[in-house]
Amino acid sequence: MQPVTIALAKGRPAKQSIDLLEAAGIHFEDFHEKTRKLVFFNKDKTLRLIFLKGMDVPIYVEKGAADIGIVGRDNIIETEADVYEILDLGIGKCKFSVAGKKGVSLPDNQSLTIGTKYPNIAKNFFDKRNQTIETVHLNGSVELAPLIGLADYIVDIVETGNTLHENGLEILADIETISTKFIVNKASFVTRSKEIQDVLKKLEQVVSEKNANSRL
Ligand SMILES: Nc1ncnc2c1ncn2[C@@H]1O[C@H](COP(=O)(O)OP(=O)(O)OP(=O)(O)O)[C@@H](O)[C@H]1O
Ligand SMILES: O=P(O)(O)OC[C@H]1O[C@H](OP(=O)(O)OP(=O)(O)O)[C@H](O)[C@@H]1O
Structure with missing residues (x-):
């Protein structure tokens, strides 16, 4: 089975996006802040992370080159990409x-x-x-x-x-x-539903815990 591909926008919220994934227990091997590599896999190679310009993320996701995107809503609106906007990650506000x-x-x-x-x-x-x-x-x-x-x-x-x-x-x-959003390719949402829901649920948990803590 092909890995599920997550396209992540380079730039300001990239570090916070990676931190959210890490907090959700999703780790990518060999990733470190100063790396110039653009493609990473998790340990069991079920997930692939790719880094690209924010404005390109919605395009990759719309066209199915990536199943999931983590990107600022500015880029989603500007490109008018036809994707599902599923979760507000509460960063890049x-x-x-x-x-x-x-x-x-x-x-x-x-x-x-x-x-x-x-x-x-x-x-x-x-x-x-x-x-x-x-x-x-x-x-x-x-x-x-x-x-x-x-x-x-x-x-x-x-x-x-x-x-x-x-x-x-x-x-x-x-x-x-x-703010930074979790977006999904419309076809992948059906065909890779189980894998995408797994990532989504873990991130939802982390985001809701962060929101609850910030209200304290
Ligand atoms: N001042 C800001 N405060 C918070 N979030 C911002 C700010 N500026 C940009 N962002 C968010 O961070 C994302 C990346 O911004 P950034 O300016 O780092 O991108 P960039 O890589 O310089 O842009 P470009 O792709 O045009 O080169 C933007 O798409 C937006 O969602
Ligand atoms: O309200 P502020 O906190 O000052 O942030 C706003 C600035 O941040 C972004 O620019 P960025 O730093 O990404 O540089 P850019 O000019 O290369 O787009 C944006 O385009 C503004 O210029």
């Missing part, structure tokens, strides 16, 4: 916001230029306001765009708000909250 230079308002009656890593999310938000936008698709340091005059506003992730604050920007509207 942040939100999507529209921001601009301090003191500048967000007009609702004119076309705007928006700098963002997430053009679909930006477009969907402004579509709902019946507002046309031109997006400038950026790959990072998005907060620079309004400062340098590349775009009037940005749509980006905000966690502490420090990056906005330190660059003289402020939130003008909140779009939605984000």
